[in-house]
Amino acid sequence: MSQFVTREGHGMHVHVLPTKKYKMTTIVVDLVQEIRAETVTGMALIPYVLMRGTKQHPTAEKLQLALDDLYGATLHTAILKKGDRQVIDFTMSVPNEKFLNTEENLFEKALEIIAGVFIDPVTENGGFSPEYVNAEKEQQKKRMAAIIDDKNSYARERCLEEMTKGQPFSLPRLGFENELETITPQELYSLYQKVIKTAPTQVYVIGDVEPEQVFEQIFRALGFERTVQDLFAPSQRAHEKREVKRVVDHMDVKQGKLNVGFWTNLDYDSDDYCAMLMFNGIYGTFPHSKLFLNVREKNSLAYYASSRHDGLKGILYVQSGVEFANMEKALAIIVEQLEEMKKGNITDQELDFTLKGYINAFKTSLDQPTTLADSHLNGLVGGKMRSHEELIEQLQKVTKDDIVRVAQGVQLDTVYMLRDKEGESHA
Amino acid sequence: MREMRHEKLEISVFHEQLSNGLNVYVIPRPGFQQTFAMFSTKYGSIDREFVVPGEDNAIVVPDGIAHFLEHKMFEQEDGEDVFNTFARYGGSANAFTSFDMTAYLYSCTDNLAENTETLLNFVQAPYFTEQTVEKEKGIIGQEIRMYDDDPGWRVYFNLLAAMYEQHPIKIDIAGTVESISHITKDTLYQCYNTFYHPSNMNFVLVGDVNAEQMMTLVRDNQAAKDFTRQPEIQRFFPEEKPSADKQRVEQHMSVSIPKVQFGYKDPSRLTGRELLVNEYSTAIGLESIIGRSSALFNSLYEAGVVDKNFGWSYDSTPNFSHSVFGGDSKDPERLLGEVEKAFADVVKNGISEADFKRARAKLIGRSMAELDSPRGIARNFTSYRFKDAEYFDIVSVLEEITLEQVNQRLRDHLVPDRRSVSLVLPK
Numbered sequence: 001m002s003q004f005v006t007r008e009g010h011g012m013h014v015h016v017l018p019t020k021k022y023k024m025t026t027i028v029v030d031l032v033q034e035i036r037a038e039t040v041t042g043m044a045l046i047p048y049v050l051m052r053g054t055k056q057h058p059t060a061e062k063l064q065l066a067l068d069d070l071y072g073a074t075l076h077t078a079i080l081k082k083g084d085r086q087v088i089d090f091t092m093s094v095p096n097e098k099f100l101n102t103e104e105n106l107f108e109k110a111l112e113i114i115a116g117v118f119i120d121p122v123t124e125n126g127g128f129s130p131e132y133v134n135a136e137k138e139q140q141k142k143r144m145a146a147i148i149d150d151k152n153s154y155a156r157e158r159c160l161e162e163m164t165k166g167q168p169f170s171l172p173r174l175g176f177e178n179e180l181e182t183i184t185p186q187e188l189y190s191l192y193q194k195v196i197k198t199a200p201t202q203v204y205v206i207g208d209v210e211p212e213q214v215f216e217q218i219f220r221a222l223g224f225e226r227t228v229q230d231l232f233a234p235s236q237r238a239h240e241k242r243e244v245k246r247v248v249d250h251m252d253v254k255q256g257k258l259n260v261g262f263w264t265n266l267d268y269d270s271d272d273y274c275a276m277l278m279f280n281g282i283y284g285t286f287p288h289s290k291l292f293l294n295v296r297e298k299n300s301l302a303y304y305a306s307s308r309h310d311g312l313k314g315i316l317y318v319q320s321g322v323e324f325a326n327m328e329k330a331l332a333i334i335v336e337q338l339e340e341m342k343k344g345n346i347t348d349q350e351l352d353f354t355l356k357g358y359i360n361a362f363k364t365s366l367d368q369p370t371t372l373a374d375s376h377l378n379g380l381v382g383g384k385m386r387s388h389e390e391l392i393e394q395l396q397k398v399t400k401d402d403i404v405r406v407a408q409g410v411q412l413d414t415v416y417m418l419r420d421k422e423g424e425s426h427a
Numbered sequence: 428m429r430e431m432r433h434e435k436l437e438i439s440v441f442h443e444q445l446s447n448g449l450n451v452y453v454i455p456r457p458g459f460q461q462t463f464a465m466f467s468t469k470y471g472s473i474d475r476e477f478v479v480p481g482e483d484n485a486i487v488v489p490d491g492i493a494h495f496l497e498h499k500m501f502e503q504e505d506g507e508d509v510f511n512t513f514a515r516y517g518g519s520a521n522a523f524t525s526f527d528m529t530a531y532l533y534s535c536t537d538n539l540a541e542n543t544e545t546l547l548n549f550v551q552a553p554y555f556t557e558q559t560v561e562k563e564k565g566i567i568g569q570e571i572r573m574y575d576d577d578p579g580w581r582v583y584f585n586l587l588a589a590m591y592e593q594h595p596i597k598i599d600i601a602g603t604v605e606s607i608s609h610i611t612k613d614t615l616y617q618c619y620n621t622f623y624h625p626s627n628m629n630f631v632l633v634g635d636v637n638a639e640q641m642m643t644l645v646r647d648n649q650a651a652k653d654f655t656r657q658p659e660i661q662r663f664f665p666e667e668k669p670s671a672d673k674q675r676v677e678q679h680m681s682v683s684i685p686k687v688q689f690g691y692k693d694p695s696r697l698t699g700r701e702l703l704v705n706e707y708s709t710a711i712g713l714e715s716i717i718g719r720s721s722a723l724f725n726s727l728y729e730a731g732v733v734d735k736n737f738g739w740s741y742d743s744t745p746n747f748s749h750s751v752f753g754g755d756s757k758d759p760e761r762l763l764g765e766v767e768k769a770f771a772d773v774v775k776n777g778i779s780e781a782d783f784k785r786a787r788a789k790l791i792g793r794s795m796a797e798l799d800s801p802r803g804i805a806r807n808f809t810s811y812r813f814k815d816a817e818y819f820d821i822v823s824v825l826e827e828i829t830l831e832q833v834n835q836r837l838r839d840h841l842v843p844d845r846r847s848v849s850l851v852l853p854k
Contacts, residue, residue: 288514
C-alpha cells in the first residue's frame with residue numbers, strides 16, 4: 001500500500017501520495033491551533049471571510065468563476081474541532097486534465113487559487129474588508145441559530161457540551177454569538193496573520209502527481225517565513241468522577257433523542273487504543289453490535305442506536321431516536337449492555353465479526369483521499385501516528401481480556417434527552 | 428460477455444444478460460481497495476398499482492411497502508440476520524429504497540466471492556412471518572418519526588405533494604405509521620413476486636476485479652436457481668396534469684430560519700440518450716442561472732437572502748421529471764420575487780455563451796469526480812440503466828450540447844404555472 005512522502009520546509013509539512021487510481025487531484029491545507037475561549041469565535045469566522053475573495057479574485061463571485069473555469073474545481077474552507085484543537089481546513093479537488101479535452105495545467109492553476117485564499121485575502125486598512133466581515137458575521141449568526149434545526153446533531157452537541165462543561169472542549173465549534181459583534185476586521189486579520197505564521201501547517205496532495213514536482217510547486221505557491229509554535233497544552237482527558245448528570249431539553253419534536261456520554265479514561269497514544277476500538281465496535285458501531293441487536297432488533301425501540309468513539313478526547317457516546325415513552329427503557333438497555341461487556345459477556349463471533357468489520361473499514365478508507373489526510377492529521381493531533389497497516393496488525397492482537405479491561409474503565413457520565421413539550425411539567 | 432470501452436475516461440464496462448433475464452455489469456477500477464456491488468430491482472415507492480403475475484386484476488398496495496419490503500429482506504429462514512452473514516466475510520451491507528428503485532449492496536475488501544454469493548442469495552430468498560412483520564412496524568415507525576422532525580425532508584416532500592395531484596411520487600417513500608399498519612406478509616410476497624424477478628433487476632459490481640471471473644461467478648449462481656421467464660410487468664400510473672397542483676404550501680416546525688424549496692413540474696418522459704440530453708441541457712441552464720458563480724446567486728448571497736447551502740437539482744425519469752431549488756432563507760418572499768424576475772428574464776433573453784461554456788465545463792468536471800467513488804459509480808450506473816441510459820456517456824453528451832438547446836430547454840422548463848413553493852417556517 002502506498003504511503004505519504006513527506007517533506008518539511010518553510011515551516012510546513014507537505015505530504016504527497018502519488019497514485020494512479022483517481023481522476024481528480026485533492027489538495028488539503030490544515031492549520032492547527034489550541035481551542036481557546038478568547039479566540040474560538042474569531043477562528044471560526046475566518047474560513048468564511050477568506051472565501052469572500054482574494055487579491056486576484058476580489059469577490060466571492062469572481063473566486064467561484066475561477067473555480068468553475070477549472071472544470072468545476074471545488075474549494076471549501078471549514079473550521080474543525082479535533083479534541084482540544086481547532087483546525088482551519090482548506091480542501092480542494094480538481095480534475096486531472098489527462099482525462100479531459102484540454103491543454104491547461106489545472107493543478108498549477110488550482111494551486112494559484114488556494115494560495116490566494118490562504119495568503120492573499122482582500123484587505124483594507126490593515127484588516128480584512130469590513131464589508132465582508134460584517135456580511136459573514138450575519139451569515140455566522142444564522143449558522144449558529146441553525147444548529148437547532150438538525151435535531152440529531154443538536155442533541156449530540158448538547159450532550160457533549162454538558163458532559164465537558166468548563167473544559168476547552170465544550171466551547172462551541174462556531175464560537176459565541178455575542179462575541180461576533182465586538183470583533184473588528186483588524187483584530188480578525190491580525191489573529192489570522194498570527195495563525196498562518198505560527199500554526200503547525202500540514203499540506204496534503206493526493207492524486208496522479210509526481211512528488212518532487214509537487215514539493216517544489218507547493219513551497220513556491222504557499223511558502224513564506226513562518227515561526228512555528230507547537231507547544232500546546234496537552235489535551236484534557238482526565239476528569240472528576242461524579243454522579244451521572246441528567247439533562248432534559250424540551251422542544252416541539254415528534255421523536256425523542258436519547259444521547260449518552262461516557263468517559264473512556266484512555267489516552268489517544270495508549271497501547272489499549274485498539275482494544276477500545278474493538279470495544280466500541282462490539283458495543284454499538286456495527287449492525288452485529290449489542291446496541292443494534294438489543295435496542296433495535298430485539299425490542300423494536302429505535303431505527304438507530306449506535307455508539308461512536310472520539311479517541312482524541314477520550315469520549316464514547318451513544319445516539320438513538322426513540323418514542324418518548326420508551327426513553328427510559330432504551331437507556332436501561334444501553335447501560336445494561338455496557339455492564340454485560342464489563343462482565344466479559346463477549347462471544348468469539350462478536351470478536352471475529354468486529355475485527356473483520358474494522359479491517360474492511362480501514363482498507364476502504366484508503367480509497368478516500370480526504371479520509372487519508374484526515375486520519376493522518378488525527379495522528380499528529382493525538383500525538384501518535386498509526387498507519388492503517390499498523391492499526392490492522394494491532395487490532396488482530398486484541399484479546400477478550402483486553403476488551404474487558406478497557407470496558408471496565410468506561411464510565412457513564414451524562415444522559416441527555418431531547419423530548420416534546422408535553423413532558424415539560426413532569427420532568 | 429461484451430466489453431464497452433470509454434477510451435477517454437479509461438473505463439470499461441463488461442455486460443452480459445443471463446438466461447433468466449438478469450443484466451450483469453462488471454466495471455473494473457484498478458487500484459481501489461474496496462469492491463462495491465449493488466443488486467437492484469426497478470421497483471420503488473411509486474409502484475403502488477400493478478398486476479401480480481398470474482392474476483387478472485390490478486391491485487393497489489399500502490404506501491411505504493417497497494421500503495418495508497427492503498427492511499424485511501434482511502431476515503432469513505435459518506434465523507440469521509443477513510448483516511451477520513456479511514459480517515462473517517468482512518462485508519459491509521446496506522440497502523435503500525427510492526421513488527423508482529430498491530437496491531441491496533455491499534462493500535468489501537476481502538472474500539469477494541462469498542460476499543457476492545451472500546448478496547445474490549439473500550435477495551432471492553424472501554422469508555416473512557406475521558410476527559417479524561409486526562416487529563418491523565415499530566422500527567420503521569421510528570424511522571418515519573425521525574423524518575417528521577427533519578425540516579429538510581419535510582420541506583421537500585411537501586413540495587412534491589404540492590406539485591403533483593395524482594402521481595404517487597407525492598407519497599413519502601417510507602409511507603406513514605397508518606399506511607404501514609396495513610402491511611401483511613401476504614402483501615409483501617405479492618410485491619416480491621412481481622418485482623424481484625431477475626428480468627426486472629440489475630447486478631452491478633465495481634472494483635479492482637477480473638471481469639471474466641466475476642461474470643462466471645454470477646452466471647453460475649443464477650444458473651443453479653429455478654427462474655421461469657416472466658412477462659413484462661403491468662404497472663399503472665394516474666394521469667397527471669401539466670400544471671402544478673398547488674402553488675404554495677407551508678408548515679410550521681421548531682426551526683430557527685425558514686426553509687424554502689420551489690420547483691417546476693416538467694412533462695418530459697424520456698429514456699436513453701434523449702433523457703441524458705434533456706437532463707444535462709437543463710442542468711447546464713440551471714447551473715448558469717442560479718449556480719454558485721451566477722450573478723443571481725451572488726446577489727442573493729450578498730444580500731444575506733440565501734446561504735451557501737442553497738442549491739438546485741433536476742430529476743428526469745421515464746415516469747416523472749421536475750426541478751427543485753432551495754435552502755435556508757431569512758426572507759423567502761424576497762428570494763422568490765427575485766428568482767421569478769431573473770427566470771422571466773432568462774426565458775426571454777437566454778444565457779450567454781460564456782456562462783454556457785463555464786457551466787458545461789463544471790458539469791463535466793463534476794461527473795468525473797464521481798468516477799473516484801466505486802459507490803458513486805455503482806449507484807449512478809444502476810439508476811441510469813433503469814432508464815435505458817448509459818452513465819459513462821454523460822461527458823460526451825455534455826460536450827455535444829449547444830447553447831441553443833440549453834436556451835430552448837429553459838423556455839420549455841421554466842413555465843410559471845408549473846411552479847410550486849414549499850415553506851417550513853419557525854413556530
